[in-house]
Amino acid sequence: MSARLHAFANPARFLRLARRLLPWTAALAAICLAIGAVWGIGIAPPGKPPPEGQGETVRIMYVHVPSAWMALFVYACVAAASAAAIIWRHPLGHVLARAASPIGACFALLTLATGSLWGAKMWGAWWVWDARLTSVLILFFLYLGHIALTHAFDDPARGARAACILALVGVVNLPIIKFSVDWWNTLHQPASIIRREGPAIDAQMLAPLFFMICGFTFYFFSVWLLRARAELAALRTRALKLRLLAS
Amino acid sequence: MSDRGGTRNGGRIGTLAEARLAAGFGALLRRDLRLAVRQGSDTATVLAFFVIVVSLFPFGVGAEPQTLSAIGAGILWVAALLAALLSLDRLFQADYEDGTLDYLLTAPAAPSLLVLAKCAAHWLTTGLPLVLLSPLLALLLNLPNAAYPALIAGLALGTPVLTLIGAIGAALVLGARRGGVLLSLLILPLYIPVLIFGVAAVEAAATGQGFRAQLLLLGAFLLAALALAPFVAAVALRQAAE
Structure with a gap:
């Protein structure tokens, strides 16, 4: 396993792979997002029967749900890359973790923004301390901490190592935080505002949602590869500058 | 025969190593406590901060006894959280700056045990005084009498967790620009579970329900x-000293 992973420790080989993969992931992202957006926003019915009081706002779901899924998925990717960096001292782990974390923060922010817009219509308030929204808010804070720690040191290698440890600590803590927030929410939430079980999703809405989720995932992979390439280029520039200064 | 000798030998080495570990733990704990006592500033600052933050709330939310007793548990816990955070960025900072940390990491004692000793000293000088002072502040906030045992027991169980989790953050931000502000960003989200169950215990007690479950969770x-944080903090310290 580690030997196979270390085949990609060579940045040049990784860059070759990234260059070959990027057109495919970008094309798949564009296709999936186009199908999902047109189908979800234009064609699919807003639920059968249409959820009372919501009308067309239910279509926010096609952005909200994939964003929430990506916010979690990206954190898993950051943690996996960090684990590779710490356990096998894989040099690309740092780069990949550093490249993914701002994307995840953006998805978490998108989840919060769309959730807030949806909530304004559905609950009559821009923000409700709903267990799921609160958990995403905390996840957003964890991303912010990770990004801030990455950039807090004069020596980027030091920031990368510290951020890796933080990402793994976050992964251990996330389930505990999620469980605590759920528990807290059931205690404090007036039950009238939020239905525990939302309306069951209609099959006609499930298909476009699936396309949107795939599109978001491929979009993430594309941006991740791009950002990792940029990070590697930045590292190289820095090394060259240092060498120029030393000579 | 040789087998028995081997075990005996191994056993002796084991106890020797254990004795050395315990001595290292005790020495570091005594040193940190002595430093805290002689310099004396941290404990006083933290307690003053705790009292001032709590006494700000009546100005913010109004001084009606009902309001204060309803949100008193939350105020006390949030203030305790912030007070704990205030002193955390200096947990390893001085040792990092004057090179003691490098020396400690080369000592024969396990680094995680050293972290544990420093955490114990930190809790004894900042966490424990907070716990002892909390009933007095609860009095100011008009907390119901039934809530006191839950508040004290919850803080006694919760503040060491704050110190231990905080130790990870304090080790991670060593040598960072604006380490103190960064520390709060890293650590406060991780404190949320402790806050939730600490406040829940007090609220349950105040309404006459059992609060055993919340205390068990804390x-x-x-x-x-205790099991994980010293280990992770030691890893973070080692990469900071690298």
């Missing part, structure tokens, strides 16, 4: 933090 957090 105890579980403490055990998990």
